[in-house]
Amino acid sequence: MSLEVEPIIRSSLSKQVADQLQEAILEGSLKADDRLPTEEELSKRFQVSRPTIREALKRLAAKNLIRSRRGPTGGTFVNHLGADELSDHLTTAATLFVSMNQISLSEIAHTRLELESLCCQLACQHRTDEDLTRLETELERQRDINISPEEFCSADVSFHRAIAEASHNRMLSFVMYTLIEALQPVANMITFHFRERDIIISQHERLLQAIRDQNRVTAVEVIKEQVNYLSSLHDEARENHARKQQRD
């Protein structure tokens, strides 16, 4: 008996379409801000129904690869992906990874310490005037006593992102983004009181000064101090959380 079978297709049509489109984007045949054909047109070309096309497009939208707008000049467009645009994507991955693997805070703190030390050293070497200005701006936001705890958290994140970018190593920035995003939920467990805000801000001020002076040693010292301080706050928050749960 001769055996000449067609290749078995296990993945769904919408997945196959999504993969082809993604490939086109990665390959470069679909460049940033290019407009895809309309859904009807795509369904004709791929010989599948519009709902199937739509499912495929939603897959890509979930990855932030495309965006859609209604209307005559609307349609579906290829996104230009920078670090910011990818952070959504990374947040999911990193947050899930941290929450589902029960990674200890000490592991996170250790990794962050080392990575951020590296960022600071490079920032001391390569920081430009623009970097310094941005750091000052972010610091000013933190000094506002009227902002909510959530806003303070986000200002803190922005400050550390700015440090990462001051390193002028985009690969390192990318990795640091992942780490910062992964830490965000943990950071939100803490509600910074005024006294704690003051301490954080003072650390940031010294850090900024060290980067301005291109003093690597001091910069690394301050980072170490802050990571340790945050770790102690985290432990406290965790204990409070545990006590609260016991009462329920």
Added chain:
Amino acid sequence: MSLEVEPIIRSSLSKQVADQLQEAILEGSLKADDRLPTEEELSKRFQVSRPTIREALKRLAAKNLIRSRRGPTGGTFVNHLGADELSDHLTTAATLFVSMNQISLSEIAHTRLELESLCCQLACQHRTDEDLTRLETELERQRDINISPEEFCSADVSFHRAIAEASHNRMLSFVMYTLIEALQPVANMITFHFRERDIIISQHERLLQAIRDQNRVTAVEVIKEQVNYLSSLHDEARENHARKQQRD
């Protein structure tokens, strides 16, 4: 005139549904391997049509958060995401980031050098017998002269992953995974010849011995040597590539 308007909803229904489900997964109310209600049931609960529910599910499927199977015992299930399961997700993000941002190889090499040095130091401290055995196994795979260049590349990746995991810092492993995945396409530009394979393998042997001896200094030295060696190969490959393009 009093102003009491309903909140404006800009995102589509399918996105809202997807976000709610994702939140449930992240929050923990939907645990790994839990089965979601059927699509019909979901469409009743969310008060939207089934195609809309499906678009939402495809969004989550694109993020590898869920999987679906047909049939009576089928349905949609929550994925248990470990490091391996996330690599697909990361590969997209990291590859896109590297390719669309034209990150220089020196930036990548520098970041990798620092991160992998850190891995090695921790591996020296915390490596177990199982870690050593795994490293030996991976090394054995590389020694096989019959494997293809692609297989050699993948064996190399596995070796470096094993080092990352020997650090026993899961956060660092996760970050290192991202970096390794991002580098994969670049690594594939090179076709390792026998002489180059020998050099790589010898470096790996010395690295393994250093980790076995818990000799941090030597381990870091070898890593530095290898990263520099790979950088030179990359430069060569890039030049060849450029020459080839000129001829076309």
Added chain:
DNA sequence: TAATTTATATTTGTATGACAAATTAACTTT
């Protein structure tokens, strides 16, 4: 009886057609 085959029910996958909503361009009216 035991193994195999056949129905059957369940659930996701796909197709078709229609209408709603948003948005721009052209047109009309004042």
Added chain:
DNA sequence: AAAGTTAATTTGTCATACAAATATAAATTA
């Protein structure tokens, strides 16, 4: 000329039907 109106285009949503896969139970056969 400015403002409002209409029409056209494109994504967003809905309803319904059927196809395909797959496990369970019933029926058939050796």
